[in-house]
Amino acid sequence: MKIGLIGAWNTDSGASIHAELIGRAWEEKGIDLTVFTFYRHSFHGTAITKKPGEEEDFVKRCFTVYGAPHPEMNTKPILDADFDIFIAEDLGMIPMQKLLAVFPEIKRKAKTVNVIHDGSLSEKPEFFKFDWDQAVCFDDRYYNFLKSAYPEGKLSIIPYPAYPLKTGDMKKTREELGLPQDKKIVLLFGAAAEHALNTTLVLDRIAKEHDILLLLVTEIEHVLEEFERILPRVSFDFKIVEQSPDQDLLYQYLYASDCMIYNKYSKPTVVVGSTVFQCMGSGCPIISLDSNFVYSFNREVLKYRNFYELEDNLVDVFERGPKYQKQQIAIREYLEDYSAEPTADRFLKLFETLLKKK
Numbered sequence: 001m002k003i004g005l006i007g008a009w010n011t012d013s014g015a016s017i018h019a020e021l022i023g024r025a026w027e028e029k030g031i032d033l034t035v036f037t038f039y040r041h042s043f044h045g046t047a048i049t050k051k052p053g054e055e056e057d058f059v060k061r062c063f064t065v066y067g068a069p070h071p072e073m074n075t076k077p078i079l080d081a082d083f084d085i086f087i088a089e090d091l092g093m094i095p096m097q098k099l100l101a102v103f104p105e106i107k108r109k110a111k112t113v114n115v116i117h118d119g120s121l122s123e124k125p126e127f128f129k130f131d132w133d134q135a136v137c138f139d140d141r142y143y144n145f146l147k148s149a150y151p152e153g154k155l156s157i158i159p160y161p162a163y164p165l166k167t168g169d170m171k172k173t174r175e176e177l178g179l180p181q182d183k184k185i186v187l188l189f190g191a192a193a194e195h196a197l198n199t200t201l202v203l204d205r206i207a208k209e210h211d212i213l214l215l216l217v218t219e220i221e222h223v224l225e226e227f228e229r230i231l232p233r234v235s236f237d238f239k240i241v242e243q244s245p246d247q248d249l250l251y252q253y254l255y256a257s258d259c260m261i262y263n264k265y266s267k268p269t270v271v272v273g274s275t276v277f278q279c280m281g282s283g284c285p286i287i288s289l290d291s292n293f294v295y296s297f298n299r300e301v302l303k304y305r306n307f308y309e310l311e312d313n314l315v316d317v318f319e320r321g322p323k324y325q326k327q328q329i330a331i332r333e334y335l336e337d338y339s340a341e342p343t344a345d346r347f348l349k350l351f352e353t354l355l356k357k358k
Contacts, residue, residue: 001351002032004081004110006099007089009037009059011045012190012244014274015090015117020247021161021277025344027058034081035059042068044093046191046220047244066093066124073098079105085351086110090117096126103130111354113347119269121145133354136347139296141270156350159296160272161343163247163281165335168255179256183213183237184318187257187284189250192275194223195289196263197230202307202314204234210318212236217253219244247278254282259317261310262301266291276301281335285317285327299330 005023008016019035026033035058038044042064060081063073073095079102086106088094091114106112114132119142122128128149135150137143138160146155174181186203188196193216203212214234216227219242231238245253254260262276273293276286280300287310288294290303297303302323304310316323336342 001085001348001355002034002083003085003087003351004034004036004078004083005087005089006036006078006094007091007115008044008093009035010048010050010055011038011043012047012049013045013090014272015093016045017274017278018115018117018160019089021163021340022344022347025161025340026348028341029344029348031348032083033058034083036062036078036081039064039072042072044090049244049246063095063098066095068095071095071098075099075102078102084110084355085113087113087115087347089115091130092118092122092124092127096124096130100126100129107131111351111357113350113354116142116146119267119271121149133357134350136350138272141295145270158343158346158350159338160274160277161340162277162335162338163279164339164341165281165283165332166251167283168251170255173252173255177252177256179215179239180213183211185213185215185257186314187253187260188214188216188218189253189260189279190218190244190275191220191223192262192264193218194220194226195265196261197226199261199263199307199310200230200234202310203236206311206314207234207236210315214238215241215253215257217241217243217245217250250279251282254279254284257284259285259287259314262286262288262294264289264291264293266293272296280331281339283328283331285324287313287317297334299326300334302327 005019007019009019023033039061044065060077062077064071111133114135116135116137135155136158137146143157260279271293286301288301288303290305294301302313304313
């Protein structure tokens, strides 16, 4: 089977995390994969995580993000590529008019699949002009609003994948990163960190009994500015790392940390917490605000509804209490069914079914 995938790749967006998880799982299975993605000067996300020389040979950068002042798409790499499955990730971020112009030619040689990341019915007029062989969404919330737009049998649910279990050594990693061995390290990461500024009030309170280091890893300027303004007034230590790390380096920070706080508030539209799916495989406990970003999870994340529950969860994790122990078991059970490999297999079964149809 040969697969062409169009969408984000090697960026910090949720669509890229999804594409990379299943795409690399296909690669490991021997699938011939070609990725068509954004130019480096116009992409979906806040940062590109790999330098040009580090990018895979199968990646072709050939278009600008939807809504760019001067939208571009070099369709030649797409039309010249050999694939029998064409899958789009987050269609709404791709210059749809230009893709639509060559879509009939794509359909003549391949079965087509649209993986929908939108949290509500798209208002972009081009979105529903594509005649996809199948549309895929992540859970029943998406299905309920999408079923009015797609014929029966053309809409499937395949849950968002998580990074596979890949644990590390905390002591060794802290030594390699130059982090202290004797502190409880709390990680805030990426774009989600901007929502966690107020959790420093809780950390300040429990720092009287626990020696805490707050580790902030992001290169988003306004987030850095906000934290740099408030952190000198807190009673715990902190370290700011201005980076948008790739997956391997991100997992080093997770291995070094006692927990990660994910404090994103609910949105009126349907959402998934891609950062949680990205980080869970490290085994680092994730303590999350109980919002619709973590709809898919039960005991795999420690949820809180207020700062008293946040404090209780932090203390339990620091002391390796019963919540922490149950969470570690739940993570392993969840990843057996919903990590990248079984999710990639679900897609392959769908593709095989489509290829059997005339």
